[in-house]
Amino acid sequence: MDLLDNYKKAWENQPEEACKFSTIEIYKLAQLRSSSIVKWIFIIGILEFVILNSLYFFVDMDEAYEEYKKIGLENFIYYSQILAYLILFYFLVMFYLNYKNITAIDSTNKLMKKIIKTRKTVRNYVLFNLGYMALLMIIVMVAEINLQIEDLNTKQIILIILLTLLVTAVALGVLWLFYQLLYGFLLKKLKRNYKELAKLDSVN
């Protein structure tokens, strides 16, 4: 007889739970709000969309626009902003649809895939934003240098380029790290479980 068979028998004969909930208690529990990981991903995702887009409130747009006009970038900024909003809308819709699609009646494997997909939607949006920010900084830098090319010597130009790249890299690095920590904390367990379940499937 297998060692586990004895334990299985003990399992089958185990007494019923001593602290059962009454119908009323179950009713009350069912009405409570879920505090699942998916809900947190949804809340944090929405916060990210809001925070990234409210950054514009802290910038004096008129002043910034004047500056862009001076260096001849007003058209670029105008159209890229329209594009950025269209992309934001697309990501928001995708994010919501992914979230809505998550249900505990899927198989464990499928459920985990869907949760990871929802998170990736926001990650891609953040990546898109960081990329856009970096691109903007570089374009502004090039335009500024171009405007004052006669007044600057080579050493100054190199210094400006290096400084801009450094500031961009540090800013993006900090944002990225913060982002990783936030989701790393939330999804550590899920990722570990997903890997555990997917291990064999990828081999076969």
Add this chain to the structure above:
Amino acid sequence: MKLQKDLEKKFLSDFETNQNIVHKICRIYTTDRNAHNDLFQEITIQVWKNYAKFRGDSKFSTWMYRVALNTAISLYRKSTRKVKTQDFSDVAYKIKATDYDDTEEVQLKALYKAIHKLNDIDKALIFLYLEDKPYKEISETLGITSVNARVKMNRAKEKLKNILNP
């Protein structure tokens, strides 16, 4: 309105009858009473939330195994209000039926203790094995092929045996 009330009634009766399954899952995935109740709550919410989608083409308990395990493995986050209370395995089995055998009680305690040392996926596999579920159901619940379910199950059993009998 009446439909909603009927649904609620049916859910309550189905869930109450099968709540022992949920308690067993909570006992496997948590180690103290607070966390147990916390997970129980989240499972109740998830089962109710999805109950309208339960078609009745399978047994309610079969359907509930999936929702409850999914909640324990993927949706549940340990509550921050977790207070360290007495270890569960020492207190949970004080009440026992008269015909309940002492050795089995000891074995059961050892079994729960060993299962706590497994990872979340192995816990689910061992739980479904102990509940005598067929491989078809296990593979469908976890979303892996039957072959993989068998391979994984054998490994999980080996791990469990090694913990029980090092």
